Amino acid sequence: xxxxxxxxxxxxxxxxxxxxxxxxxxxxxxxxxxxxxxxxxxxxxxxxxxxxxxxxxxxxxxxxxxxxxxxxxxxxxxxxxxxxxxxxxxxxxxxxxxxxxxxxxxxxxxxxxxxxxxxxxxxxxxxxxxxxxxxxxxxxxxxxxxxxxxxxxxxxxxxxxxxxxxxxxxxxxxxxxxxxxxxxxxxxxxxxxxxxxxxxxxxxxxxxxxxxxxxxxxxxxxxxxxxxxxxxxxxxxxxxxxxxxxxxxxxxxxxxxxxxxxxxxxxxxxxxxxxxxxxxxxxxxxxxxxxxxxxxxxxx
Numbered sequence: 433x434x435x436x437x438x439x440x441x442x443x444x445x446x447x448x449x450x451x452x453x454x455x456x457x458x459x460x461x462x463x464x465x466x467x468x469x470x471x472x473x474x475x476x477x478x479x480x481x482x483x484x485x486x487x488x489x490x491x492x493x494x495x496x497x498x499x500x501x502x503x504x505x506x507x508x509x510x511x512x513x514x515x516x517x518x519x520x521x522x523x524x525x526x527x528x529x530x531x532x533x534x535x536x537x538x539x540x541x542x543x544x545x546x547x548x549x550x551x552x553x554x555x556x557x558x559x560x561x562x563x564x565x566x567x568x569x570x571x572x573x574x575x576x577x578x579x580x581x582x583x584x585x586x587x588x589x590x591x592x593x594x595x596x597x598x599x600x601x602x603x604x605x606x607x608x609x610x611x612x613x614x615x616x617x618x619x620x621x622x623x624x625x626x627x628x629x630x631x632x633x634x635x636x637x638x639x640x641x642x643x644x645x646x647x648x649x650x651x652x653x654x655x656x657x658x659x660x661x662x663x664x665x666x667x668x669x670x671x672x673x674x675x676x677x678x679x680x681x682x683x684x685x686x687x688x689x690x691x692x693x694x695x696x697x698x699x700x701x702x703x704x705x706x707x708x709x710x711x712x713x714x715x716x717x718x719x720x721x722x723x724x725x726x727x728x729x730x731x732x
Contacts (some may be wrong), residue, residue, distance in 0.1 A: 452517045460510040464503060471499035493560045493577050500578060505563035543580070545597035546652035558602045564676060566603040568594050606675035609649060612682035614671075616689070617664035624665065628654050630696055631669060634688050644684060647677040664701040 553559055559567075559582060563574045563591035563713050570592045572584035582599065584592040618627050635652035639645050650672040658668035673681045693700055 449517060453514060454519060456510060456513050457594070460506060463506045467499055467502040467506065470502070471495040474498055490564075493554065494574070497554055497559070497578070497612060512643060542595070542597055546581065546595045547579045549599055550581070550596035552575075553577070553582070553596060553599065553602070558604065563607065564605045566605065567601070568598045571605075605678075608675065610673050610675050610678035611670050612673065612678040612685070614667075614669045614682070614685070615658065616667045616669065617661060617701060618667065618693075619701050620663075620665060622665075622698055624657055624667065626696075627667060627698060628656075628689070628693055630698065631667070631689070632691050634685065635671070638681075638685060644681060647673050647681050649673060 472495065475491045475495035478494055479488060497574070502587055514652065554577060559565055559577055560572055561574050561577060565571065567582065567584070567586070570584055570586070572586035572590075572592060575585050575591070576583040577597070581596055584594065586592065616627075618624075623729050631654060632652060639648050639651065648671055653670050653672070655668040655670070658666045659662060660666070671678070671681060690700075692698075
């Protein structure tokens with residue numbers, strides 16, 4: 433039952449401590465808002481003088497990391513301040529947390545490894561938001577990079593959460609520039625020089641197209657006749673594109689290549705078998721028995 437004494441104590445607590453806690457909460461909310469604004473300002477600072485896609489992704493990654501760090505600092509200070517406002521001694525809690533932290537540290541080695549790996553991944557600028565990478569047997573577009581984990585979204589929309597401790601190698605497919613490699617098979621009967629000339633003509637037309645000339649950074653590099661396969665000779669070539677545009681440009685080049693080869697009569701071989709009758713030293717061949725069956729019947 434409420435008594436005047438209890439009501440008086442409650443009012444006194446609200447005035448002395450409640451208002452203090454409310455003030456702390458308001459300050460924390462304001463500081464968290466400031467962290468978000470500051471991270472966005474820092475992103476613009478990191479982008480200053482650099483308008484390319486790589487600089488944008490790096491600036492976004494760094495600003496997100498700084499925002500997360502500042503939020504953790506603000507929340508830790510807020511908790512300690514609230515405990516002090518409630519007249520709870522912080523020193524014993526810190527001492528206990530230190531002992532408990534030592535015990536937990538042995539059980540949290542994987543977490544420590546994740547954080548250390550994540551720190552060096554970000555420090556060395558290996559991965560940025562928006563990059564297409566291959567890590568820990570997974571590939572996809574980087575959506576988030578933190579000290580704890582890297583989040584990828586692959587081509588079919590699946591999201592992969594990869595702890596940074598599992599990342600021992602990073603393959604970045606969209607850093608600075610990208611390349612698409614062509615292994616083009618043509619018939620043994622084709623003139624290789626004519627085929628190479630056709631490839632260069634396709635490249636010239638593609639680079640002169642307003643829809644594609646901004647994506648392709650260099651002319652087609654034809655490396656030459658790379659190898660001999662069972663039913664084709666392989667000509668290797670590659671194009672250099674803006675980061676992340678190699679797949680779209682490669683598919684468009686392949687489309688135009690098929691059209692050009694059809695127009696020029698250049699044969700793209702498919703699996704088949706060519707039989708030659710062997711000859712001995714005198715030039716004679718063994719008889720090759722052939723029987724032709726009329727599937728339509730004797731009357732046809």
